[in-house]
Amino acid sequence: MAGDAELVRRCLDGERAAWDELVEQYSRYVYAIAHQGYRLRGPDAEDAFQEVFLRVYDRLGSLRDPEALRPWIAQLTRRVCLDRLAAAGRDEPSDLEPTGVEQTMEDLDEAFAVREALGELPEECQEVLDRFFCRDESYRTIGEELGIPSGTIASRISRCLGKLRERFEGRNEPPGGSGEVKA
């Protein structure tokens, strides 16, 4: 997976495939913020989703630190969601931020970072971790499906988790950019 800075550069160079990649990479993240963080549903969530990527398209050139693409998109999404809530009739700004939204954002950021780190692992590790942790498959099922000898699955999962941890910790040190846009 290319880094965000490279992705931003390609988008700003006008590469159509890069825009597709950006949307693909961040669509679930944006939708999750709208849905889980701000509890937008149905057409409201869809409209917010469209509006976020329109703003990304219009304003990507204002992003100061291309490595801070994710926090920048998160901030855009939050503003769009607040606009939707305001348009729905609640006009007191202090009422707009749903309870627990900060914790939801932290959880989503962590989940997204883990997912990114997972994408950098060897294919066999991605597969075995996805099957165990996301699909709740048993050791036996995983072994049979992937042709891995019985009795080695638990060990293999722990080895892959070790690799994931290395990737994840590598991503998080030293701290990245601020995510701020130009004033």
Added chain:
Amino acid sequence: MSSSPIQGAGFAAAQAAADAARLVATVARETDGWPRAAGVAAQATALADRLDELAREDAEAFAAALAALEASSGDLTIRMDRAAEVPLEITRTAADVCETAALVAERCDGVLRADAAGAAALASGAAVATAHLVRANLVVSPDDPRLVQALRAVDDARFWTKRALDAGA
């Protein structure tokens, strides 16, 4: 049809296996000098979480099946099927706890080995109990694939429990 959850043998077995999995996680975390200990602890914790959820599902499925049986309702077969599927999943997951426990028992600090082995034995008992629930289900025949799978999981559970008990013996 709605009914209050009933905490029967499937619920109790899932809870016991969940406790066993948490014990395995604790032993792994307490083991020094094993690079994969954290990964194994994470697996055991995931198994415990899964078993907690299965305990809740079993209580609901069991209650729904009993209610359907008493009322001779039209969805009786569906309810009974569900009441067999959840214990089967508990059996499989408990067998995985046994395997994880064996892995830990063979590598953990000696003073903690008995705890890992004990966890395997507990989870193995849970696997036996829930496989029996699959067998006892009214819609499960002796050659039903679910029963075959449950008994195979019990074999796995026993195999890994023996490994855990033999570790360091």
